[in-house]
Amino acid sequence: MSEAARAAAPRTNRLGLALADYKGAKTTLCAGCGHNAISERVLDAFFEMGIAPERVAKLSGIGCSSKSPAYFMGRSHAFNAVHGRMPSVATGAVLANRRLLALGVSGDGDTASIGLGQFGHLMRRNLPMIYLVEDNGVYGLTKGQFSATADAGSTLKTGVVNELPAIDTCALAIQLGASFVGRSFSGDKKQLSAMLKAAVAHRGTAMLDVISPCVTFNDHQGSTKSYGYMKDHDEPLHEISFVPSFEEIDVEYAAGASVDVRMHDGSHLRLRKLEEDYDPRDKARALSRIAESHGRGEVLTGVLWVDPDAPTFLDLLELPEEPLATLPAERLRPPREALAAVLEEFR
Amino acid sequence: MGVNDFSIQVATVNGSGSQSANAVLLRSLFQMGIPVSGKNLFPSNIAGLPTWYTIRASAEGFVARKKEVDLLVAMNAESAREDVAGLRPGAVVVYDEPLGLASLRDDLAALGVPFDAIVRTVTGDARLSKLLRNMAYVGVVAQLLGIELAEVERAIERQFPGKKKAVELNVAAARAGHAHAAGKRFAAGALRAERMDANRGKIVIDGNTAAALGAIFGGFAMVAWYPITPSSSLTEALIHYARKLRIGPDGKASFAVVQAEDELAAAGMVVGAGWAGARAMTATSGPGVSLMSEFAGLAYFAEIPAVIWDVQRVGPSTGLPTRTAQGDLLSTAYLSHGDTRHLLLIPGSVEECFTMAGQALDLAERFQTPVFVLSDLDLGMNVWMSDPFPYPERPLDRGKVLSREALEKLGSFARYADVDGDGVGWRTLPGTDHPAAAYFTRGTGHDERARYSERPDDWEKNLQRIARKIDGARAATPQPELSGSGARVGILSAGTSRWAVEESRVQLRREQGLETDHLRVRAFPFADAVREFVAAHDRVYVVDQNRDGQLGQLLRLELPVELLPRLRPVAHVTGLPLDARSLTDEIAGRENPS
Numbered sequence: 001m002s003e004a005a006r007a008a009a010p011r012t013n014r015l016g017l018a019l020a021d022y023k024g025a026k027t028t029l030c031a032g033c034g035h036n037a038i039s040e041r042v043l044d045a046f047f048e049m050g051i052a053p054e055r056v057a058k059l060s061g062i063g064c065s066s067k068s069p070a071y072f073m074g075r076s077h078a079f080n081a082v083h084g085r086m087p088s089v090a091t092g093a094v095l096a097n098r099r100l101l102a103l104g105v106s107g108d109g110d111t112a113s114i115g116l117g118q119f120g121h122l123m124r125r126n127l128p129m130i131y132l133v134e135d136n137g138v139y140g141l142t143k144g145q146f147s148a149t150a151d152a153g154s155t156l157k158t159g160v161v162n163e164l165p166a167i168d169t170c171a172l173a174i175q176l177g178a179s180f181v182g183r184s185f186s187g188d189k190k191q192l193s194a195m196l197k198a199a200v201a202h203r204g205t206a207m208l209d210v211i212s213p214c215v216t217f218n219d220h221q222g223s224t225k226s227y228g229y230m231k232d233h234d235e236p237l238h239e240i241s242f243v244p245s246f247e248e249i250d251v252e253y254a255a256g257a258s259v260d261v262r263m264h265d266g267s268h269l270r271l272r273k274l275e276e277d278y279d280p281r282d283k284a285r286a287l288s289r290i291a292e293s294h295g296r297g298e299v300l301t302g303v304l305w306v307d308p309d310a311p312t313f314l315d316l317l318e319l320p321e322e323p324l325a326t327l328p329a330e331r332l333r334p335p336r337e338a339l340a341a342v343l344e345e346f347r
Numbered sequence: 348m349g350v351n352d353f354s355i356q357v358a359t360v361n362g363s364g365s366q367s368a369n370a371v372l373l374r375s376l377f378q379m380g381i382p383v384s385g386k387n388l389f390p391s392n393i394a395g396l397p398t399w400y401t402i403r404a405s406a407e408g409f410v411a412r413k414k415e416v417d418l419l420v421a422m423n424a425e426s427a428r429e430d431v432a433g434l435r436p437g438a439v440v441v442y443d444e445p446l447g448l449a450s451l452r453d454d455l456a457a458l459g460v461p462f463d464a465i466v467r468t469v470t471g472d473a474r475l476s477k478l479l480r481n482m483a484y485v486g487v488v489a490q491l492l493g494i495e496l497a498e499v500e501r502a503i504e505r506q507f508p509g510k511k512k513a514v515e516l517n518v519a520a521a522r523a524g525h526a527h528a529a530g531k532r533f534a535a536g537a538l539r540a541e542r543m544d545a546n547r548g549k550i551v552i553d554g555n556t557a558a559a560l561g562a563i564f565g566g567f568a569m570v571a572w573y574p575i576t577p578s579s580s581l582t583e584a585l586i587h588y589a590r591k592l593r594i595g596p597d598g599k600a601s602f603a604v605v606q607a608e609d610e611l612a613a614a615g616m617v618v619g620a621g622w623a624g625a626r627a628m629t630a631t632s633g634p635g636v637s638l639m640s641e642f643a644g645l646a647y648f649a650e651i652p653a654v655i656w657d658v659q660r661v662g663p664s665t666g667l668p669t670r671t672a673q674g675d676l677l678s679t680a681y682l683s684h685g686d687t688r689h690l691l692l693i694p695g696s697v698e699e700c701f702t703m704a705g706q707a708l709d710l711a712e713r714f715q716t717p718v719f720v721l722s723d724l725d726l727g728m729n730v731w732m733s734d735p736f737p738y739p740e741r742p743l744d745r746g747k748v749l750s751r752e753a754l755e756k757l758g759s760f761a762r763y764a765d766v767d768g769d770g771v772g773w774r775t776l777p778g779t780d781h782p783a784a785a786y787f788t789r790g791t792g793h794d795e796r797a798r799y800s801e802r803p804d805d806w807e808k809n810l811q812r813i814a815r816k817i818d819g820a821r822a823a824t825p826q827p828e829l830s831g832s833g834a835r836v837g838i839l840s841a842g843t844s845r846w847a848v849e850e851s852r853v854q855l856r857r858e859q860g861l862e863t864d865h866l867r868v869r870a871f872p873f874a875d876a877v878r879e880f881v882a883a884h885d886r887v888y889v890v891d892q893n894r895d896g897q898l899g900q901l902l903r904l905e906l907p908v909e910l911l912p913r914l915r916p917v918a919h920v921t922g923l924p925l926d927a928r929s930l931t932d933e934i935a936g937r938e939n940p941s
Contacts, residue, residue, distance in 0.1 A: 021782075054784060057623070057777045070787055070799070077777035079622055080789040081615070082645050088571075088612040092619025092627060095569055095603040097778050100623065118615070121608040320599035324568040325624030325776055329743050331601045332566035332626070334592045336738045339564055342588065343735045346550035 014050035014246060022047045024072040034186030034212030035068045035134045041189065042103070042132075043072040045196035049244060057093055057100045061086040061115060064141055065107030065134035065212075076103075084115025087122035090129055091313075097323035098314055101200070102129035108149035109139050112167040116148070119169070123176040125313040126204040130196075131178075133169055133207070134186075136214035137225035144217035155222035169209050170304055171290045174283060179204035179310035181286075182303045185230050186212040191301060194240040194269075198303070201244065201267040204312045211299060230299060237278050237289075237302035238271035263308045271303060280306045351381050351406035353538045354413040355488065357420040358430045359481070362394025365422070367506050368481035369400040371521075374502035375485075375494050376404050377551055377732070380543045384410035386729045386924055391576070391669045397426035404540060407853075410731065411846035414926040417538055418492070420484050421448060422462075431455070439535050441487055443480075458534045460487055465527050469519045479520040486524025491535040495542070496525050550733055554726035555630075557700035558656060559584035560736065562628060563592050565705025566743045567654075569627040571605040571616035573635060576668050577724040578658035581630040610635035614642035614655070621652040622788060624748070624776035626708045628654035633662045633675050636682065636719075643717050644683025645790045650763070650772065650813070652711035652746070655679075656704075656720045658727040661922045670922030671724035673842055674893040676901055679719045680871055686810055688817050690718045691871035692825060694726065695845045699825075699869070701736040706825065712746035714771060714820045723892070725924040726843045747773045754781040761795040762786040763809060770816030817872065824870035827877055831864035836938065837884030839877070841868040841898050843924065844890045850927035851934065859935050863888075868898070873905055881910045888934055894920040 010018040022043040027036050046056065053075035060066035062083035069078045081089045086104050094102050111119045111133045122131065137150040146154075149169065150162045173181045180202040184192040192210060199206035211230055213219045219226045224233075238259070243249050245266035259279055261269040271280065280286060286305040293300040320327070348354075355372070359365040369385065376383040381404045390396035403413050415435045421427045421442040428451065431440060436454040444459035462480045469479055482503070489499050500518050507513040558581050562570070567589075572582040586604055593601045603625075607613040613629045620627035631639065636657050646653045659675050661667035681687055690710060692703045703720055711718040747767075749760055754775070760783065763772045772795075775784040786797040793809065794800040831852070840848045845867045855861040866880040881887050881902070889899035896916035903911055917933055919925050 052780070054780050054782070055778060059619075075782050075785050077775075077785045078787045078789075079619070079649075080787065080791065081618075082641050082790060085611065085615045085642070088607065088615025089619035089622070091605065091612075092569065092571065092616035092621070092625075093623040093777065094619075095605070095616070096620040096623035096625030096627070097776070100778050117608055118612055121612065317603050318598070318600050319603060320595060320597060320601065323624075323778070324601070324603060324620075325778075327568065327601055329566065331595060332568060332593075332743060333564055333739070338592055339560075339736065339738050342560065342592065343550055346552045346556075347548075 013047050015052055017047070019043070019047050021075065022053055022073050024074040025070050027068070027071040029064055029068065030216050032215040033064070034136065034214070035065055036071070037186040038132065038134055038192070038210055038212055039068050039072040041192045041196055045193060045200055046073065049197055049200045050246070051101060051200060055099065055101050057102050058105065059086050059090045059093065059102060060105045061107070061110035063107040063110045063139070065105055066110060068134070069105050084110050084113070085118055086110070087115065087118040091122065091125065091127055094127055094129060094314070095317070096325045098319060099323055104129055104131045106131065106133050108133060108135045108137055109147040112148040112169055116167070120172065120176050123173045123178040123205055123207060126177050126179050126310055127313045128203055129205060130199045131205060131207045133209045134212040135169070135209050135225065136212050136218050137223070138214050138218040140214050140217055151224040154224045157217065157220055168290060168294070170207070171287060173207040174286055174305045178207045179307040180206035180303070181305040183209045183211070183299070183301045185234055185299070185301055186210055187227060187230060188234070188301065191236065191240055194242040195303065197242040197244065198263065198267070198269045201263045201265050202308065203264040204310050233297060233299050235293065235298040235300050236274055237300060237304070238274050240302060241270045243268040243270065261306055261308060269303065269306070280304060348417045349537045350539045350541050351404050351543060353404055353417040354415065355402045355418045355420065356416040357400045357422070357484070358426050359398055359422045360425070361390055361392050361396045361398040363481070364478040365400065365481045368485050369402065371482065371499060371502040371506050372485050372488060373402050373730070374505065374551070375489065375498040376402070376540060377546055378498040378501060379495060379540060380546045381540060382406065382408045382410070382545050382732060384731060386412055386725065388923065389669050391667070397423050406543065406545070408545065409846070409850045409927070411850050412924040412926045414928040418488065418535065420488060421446060422480070422484065437536070439491070439538060441484065441491070456534050456536060458531060460484070460527065465523045466520060468523050469516060475516065479516060482517045482520035483524035486521035487528040489521070490525045490528035491532055492538055492540045493532065494540045496522065546732065548735065550735055551730050552697050552733060553580070553728055553730050554694070554697045554700040554722055555581035555658065555728060556584040557697040557736065558704045558722065558727070559588055561701035561704025562708070563589050564739055565708045566626050567602060567628050567708060568625040569603045569617070569620040570629065571607045571613040571627070572629050573607050573610045573613050573631065575610070575632045575635050577660055577728045578630040578632050578656060580728060581656060581658060610638040611641070614639035614653070617653045617655070618642050618646050618651050621646070621711065622777070626712065628656065628708065630656035630658065632658050632660050633678070634665065636675055636679060640683045643689065644685065644687055646717045647683065647687045647689065647813070649788050649790055650715040652715055653717040654707045654711050654720065655717060656722060659721060659723040667922045669724070671924055672892050672920065672922065673721070673723055673844070674897065675721060676841070676893070676897040679721060680901055688814070688872065690714065690716060690817065690820055690824060692718060692720045693841045693869055694720065694722055695842050695867055695869070697726070697731045697733045698736055700726065703825065705739050709744035710820065710823060713744050713823065714816060715746060715774065716817065721842060723843055747771055749773050749775050751779055751781045751784070754779070754783050759783045762797040763793065763812070764795040765812050769819050770812045821870070821872050821874050824874070826874050827869055827880070828867040829864065829876070829880070831862070834862040834864045835885045836861065836863045837880060837887040838863050838865045838890060839868060839880065839887055839898065839902070840865065840890040844892060847925040847927045847930050848890055851930040854927055854931040855934060858931070859939065861935070861938055871901065873902070877902070878906055878910065881906060881913055884913065886915055887913050888915045888917050890925070890930065891916065891918045892920070892925055894918060
């Protein structure tokens with residue numbers, strides 16, 4: 001290849017795939033919707049990490065967020081299931097084929113309202129998957145009702161005030177057993193990209209709550225999920241960089257100024273501290289810091305909690321390396337003698 | 348009633364440990380070569396409420412519940428008076444002496460037995476005495492009916508494998524009861540057990556265990572479940588035997604088990620696994636099916652394999668959770684909103700629980716749709732005699748799945764295109780390593796290439812294709828079973844009703860001279876043979892174990908209208924397994940109105 005041709009050729013990842021190989025259909029969400037930015041970050045992350053799109057299963061529930069898997073990674077299988085039930089579908093799919101990299105895309109209504117039960121049990125199982133909450137505090141497809149992540153005191157465009165406290169999906173996920181929990185903002189390209197790449201590298205449940213403003217129904221004065229509110233209240237815990245296992249570490253931070261988390265696959269999550277005493281490997285601290293942030297009206301972002309080596313649900317099941325879906329018939333049906341032998345017990 | 352033709356009912360207190368004694372009694376008769384069946388009529392309770400166990404011996408091989416009790420063992424003060432009041436004249440009562448039942452009626456043969464005194468000769472331990480009283484009544488009944496003590500002892504050894512002390516104590520209690528009743532055989536009158544040779548090669552097993560074995564040999568790879576009576580023992584047996592039979596040489600399991608947070612999640616996990624290509628199933632009962640309604644509709648419309656066992660109990664609502672019914676025929680046939688129609692398999696024996704467990708997994712993958720298997724509490728939780736189950740000879744049917752190599756040749760595929768004319772599209776599994784493998788599964792309207800579509804023609808075409816697919820499955824599901832031919836009166840039944848129907852046909856012939864034919868439905872949508880059967884008979888009694896005659900209602904929805912006047916609903920809704928006498932009396936009364 002000539003120098004000129006090399007320069008003109010699209011950049012490729014370690015699999016030799018171009019970014020175009022990770023594209024999906026054209027979005028049908030509103031212009032300016034935070035979800036579209038998240039879709040871009042997601043496909044970027046999988047591209048950068050060199051994950052074959054065919055290995056990925058995209059799963060979602062119902063709502064604007066749950067439509068978005070159609071808009072990225074068209075070469076990945078996808079399952080847009082029923083409202084609030086994506087966690088169970090994802091569980092079945094991952095058990096059937098443990099080689100899949102499952103990416104769940106949900107919303108605040110889908111997760112914290114109708115889907116709270118399944119969400120909680122998914123976190124508890126620490127199933128290997130990425131679980132994204134595209135969080136705008138409002139139901140878009142039904143035209144602007146509060147969801148359960150809307151903050152107390154925030155208002156709808158119509159002036160209706162939300163009287164009930166918000167459910168913090170991150171605090172729940174940490175308490176219930178997820179092993180990688182973070183919060184980010186659709187408008188923070190750098191932070192979200194690094195967190196998504198770390199999520200891809202993580203072996204258990206990586207739960208990311210991403211504030212993603214709804215430009216049509218919840219981007220006004222009085223909303224706590226608007227671009228304006230995030231601009232003033234985003235409180236990052238650290239600056240995040242991610243070094244995949246297949247790259248050299250080239251930036252060194254002064255000792256004490258950063259936290260280096262070695263992920264299970266050998267990659268590194270580098271967190272340059274913005275808060276002196278925050279270490280995301282301290283669960284109690286994570287929970288108390290989240291509680292503090294509610295009192296101060298801050299939106300705390302960053303990697304809130306990580307336990308890179310926590311056992312996953314798959315570790316408990318003694319499954320073979322070969323996916324259950326493609327086990328040969330002789331593994332699925334015991335021989336004739338086995339039936340004769342077991343029936344002897346009933347004679 | 349008489350020689351090898353009697354029913355025993357044991358009335359005890361739930362939680363008093365009578366299960367083992369009843370199993371030993373049944374087993375002893377079985378070992379004597381006498382056809383036998385047992386039914387546990389138990390309360391929704393851990394301990395304290397009345398419970399009954401009925402054992403029927405029948406030289407003719409009838410295994411339905413017998414309406415009349417020939418010998419009552421009354422151990423429970425709370426239910427004793429009512430139990431005695433319900434006996435037919437001439438029946439035998441063995442009762443715990445302090446209950447003083449002899450004075451209640453003078454048309455019974457009553458035998459008071461001092462069980463406490465008998466057991467005191469075996470142990471001084473109060474807790475053990477309570478349990479051993481049960482084995483003492485086994486000894487008494489054995490003596491009265493002529494059940495061989497050696498068979499009782501053999502059955503006790505089998506009941507307590509490897510527990511030497513328990514065997515010794517129980518054998519001693521049985522012997523003490525047996526000795527106490529010596530010389531009192533006259534009390535049993537004509538009732539008598541005599542050795543015969545009808546059980547050679549037979550097994551005794553409950554339907555839930557049979558279903559579990561069927562799934563193991565039918566190639567299940569994943570089960571997600573939520574405990575609910577009467578289906579829990581199906582999954583528990585599945586876990587137990589899969590751990591013995593489905594661990595590979597590498598020590599790894601060729602299956603996954605998830606106890607889900609509810610039936611909704613269990614159904615979702617099965618659908619997720621089925622989508623990703625694993626043969627997945629769940630087992631539940633009516634209330635669980637209600638929760639699975641949403642996923643049943645999704646799986647029907649998105650065309651995903653799933654197997655759902657519904658071990659039916661009495662509803663609506665919590666109903667009678669420990670009693671039997673066939674009340675979910677209508678709800679499962681059309682489960683979920685919009686246009687749905689599901690494949691149902693309806694086993695009528697433990698052997699069919701075994702075979703249909705594998706067939707359901709095959710059919711689900713072949714037709715890419717949920718398959719419901721409608722068992723019931725009577726079949727699932729009671730023990731039945733059976734011939735040993737046949738090893739499945741047909742290879743696993745994995746349905747239409749395109750491999751990477753096939754995609755390489757085809758270049759692309761359309762998930763919901765009817766390329767073969769049977770309404771069944773080709774699918775790819777997630778993870779298939781080919782750029783054209785992916786498609787977007789959704790519960791929303793879609794075109795042949797699985798793209799979102801609200802076009803009227805796409806919607807209609809897709810839904811009509813699914814209807815053709817489901818209709819086409821009728822030829823692949825288990826066909827109805829016909830007994831008799833040429834009669835003018837027909838009887839239609841499904842599931843466990845068959846046993847009462849078959850016995851009732853004999854009673855109708857003997858008592859009324861009425862010949863009947865019987866067609867047992869084994870699947871929905873109904874095979875053509877069902878329509879032909881109704882067309883060939885003047886009157887067809889449709890037997891149901893529910894209030895509204897749901898099998899009859901399904902027939903009304905599915906049969907040509909001119910055949911409907913022939914249908915005569917016979918519905919039975921007591922929570923008890925259907926008996927032949929009730930059926931015979933009703934059909935005879937309607938055939939010969941006085």
